[in-house]
Amino acid sequence: MSAKKPPIAAKTVRRDIGKVIVNTALRGEGVATINFGEVSVKAASPKVGELRRNVTIGQAAMARAMPKLVKPGVAFKTAESTPLFRADPRDPSRLIREVNGRVSTGTFVNGKFKVVSTKR
Numbered sequence: 746m747s748a749k750k751p752p753i754a755a756k757t758v759r760r761d762i763g764k765v766i767v768n769t770a771l772r773g774e775g776v777a778t779i780n781f782g783e784v785s786v787k788a789a790s791p792k793v794g795e796l797r798r799n800v801t802i803g804q805a806a807m808a809r810a811m812p813k814l815v816k817p818g819v820a821f822k823t824a825e826s827t828p829l830f831r832a833d834p835r836d837p838s839r840l841i842r843e844v845n846g847r848v849s850t851g852t853f854v855n856g857k858f859k860v861v862s863t864k865r
Contacts, residue, residue: 775789775790776788776789776790777789777790825845826844826845827844828842828843828844828858829842829843829844830842830858833850836850838852839851839852839861840852840853840858842858842860847863848863848864849861849862849863849864850862850863850864
């Protein structure tokens with residue numbers, strides 16, 4: 746008779762999702778405390794050169810983003826038969842629907858758009 750070997754259990758994989766690091770060496774000068782609600786975080790204050798470098802990097806990022814930030818509106822790329830809705834500036838209780846080049850004003854009744862008037 747041959748003895749059967751017991752099944753081998755699969756090895757568990759440990760993943761560290763989050764860690765708490767406590768550094769007790771941060772005492773005295775050069776320590777900044779940042780509060781997030783009930784949580785206080787103490788960290789070494791950055792050096793002046795590091796602050797200047799980060800400000801320069803931030804200003805460069807803002808300069809790259811400004812053309813997009815100052816341009817009003819949002820561009821949507823949609824299929825031809827996809828309706829787009831927006832609030833009616835003349836009557837806040839109504840919506841304006843644009844689909845296939847046709848503009849309609851109406852409201853939603855039982856989950857369906859009910860046309861009140863049509864514009865061309």
